[in-house]
Amino acid sequence: MTEWGPALAVILGIVEGLTEFLPVSSTGHLILVGHALGFTGDAAANAEISIQLGAILAVIVFEREKIRRLLTGAWQEQAALHILRQSGRHPTWRALLQTSMQAHPHLWFVIGLGLAFLPAASVGFLAHGWIKSVLFTPQTVAATSIIGGLIILAVEARQPKIHTTQLDRVSITSAFWVGVAQCASLIPGMSRSGSTIIGGLLAGLDRKVATEYSFFLALPTIIAATAYQMLKANATFNQADYMALGIGMVVSFLVAWAVIAAFLTYVQRHTLRVFAYYRIALGILVFIVVR
Known part of the structure; x- marks a missing residue:
């Protein structure tokens, strides 16, 4: 199956929806599936990245209430942003920032x-x-x-100290380190979700907060990557190709919605070790099969 069309779009949509928010790498799985089906090259790369938009829309819909609350709160806090100085006192910028971070959590999130x-x-x-x-x-x-599997096992064995148990209390420092960890996901197979969740755990977030923060960080990351890729792919796809891409996005949206709900429930009671074992087994299998 080497031709881009509705059937291939459905397959890739299922793979994308299943793997985007689990720490197993959706890009890696799409590359492997594309290789197995003979779907490679620029058209494959463009389709695989663009189809992620369906999964990210699933996050927006699933987390719509939290997104609305955070954005509304941030807007209100920004509009009312002011820090009162006590007469005779001149707080440092550090003190001002600490006060603002406590008073305006949505804005700083x-x-x-x-x-x-x-x-x-x-x-x-x-x-x-x-x-x-x-x-x-x-x-x-x-x-x-x-x-990536070995890194997950190492972090789970270390059990980093937890100091953040609420999503809207993720500090600027923690956010920065999660962002640095996300850089690893630029390498296919490392997993954006896995990199950011592990980065969150190392930054002191509990497993559920680290997972949910990974979902929120996916919003600007995947939207920007998908928009950039679709603009570049404008010369690669025709109208029929875009129709197939739409089918793939719908499929990935539906599958990702179910995965998000299940994964958030899972991480509240379990570690990520099962995903580490899966990653290691998958890597060994690919080395054996692909020559």
């Missing part, structure tokens, strides 16, 4: 999300062409699947 987005966006913008031309291979996915 949005600022932190923007800060977390910047590292991977900057590296990706500079290195996208090289990554796409050199690293989009089954062998890269196999190696990074194993490496």
Whole structure:
């Protein structure tokens, strides 16, 4: 199955929806599935990245109440932003910022999300062409699947100290380190979700908050990547191709919605070790099968 069309779009949509928010790498799985089906090249890369939009829409719909509350709160806090100085006292900028962060949590959550987005966006913008031309291979996915699995096992064994148990209390510092961790996901197979969740755990977020923060950070990250890729793919796809792409997006939306709900429930009671074992087994299998 080498021709882009509705049937292939459904397959890729299912794969994308199943893997985008689990720490197993949706890009890696799409590369492996595309390789197995003979669907490779620029058209494959464009379709695989663009179809992610369906999964990100699932996050927006699933988390719509929290998104609305955070954005509304941030807007109100920004509009009312003021810090009163006591007469005779001149607080430092550090004190002013600490006071504002306590008084305006929604605003600083949005600022932190923007800060977390910047590292991977900057590296990706500079290195996208090289990554796409050199690293989009089954062998890269196999190696990074194993490496990522070992990292998950190491972090779970370490059990980092938890100091953040509420989503809207993720600090600027924690947000920055999660953003730095997201840079690893630019390598196919490392997993955006896995990198950001592990980064969140190392930054002191509990497992549920780290997972949900990963969902929120996916919004600017995947929307920007998808928009950029679809603009570049304008010359690659015709009208029929875009119709197939729409089918793939709808499928990934529906599947991702179910996965998001199930995964959030799962991480409240379980570690990520099962995903680490899966990654390691997948990597070994790919090395054996793909020559």
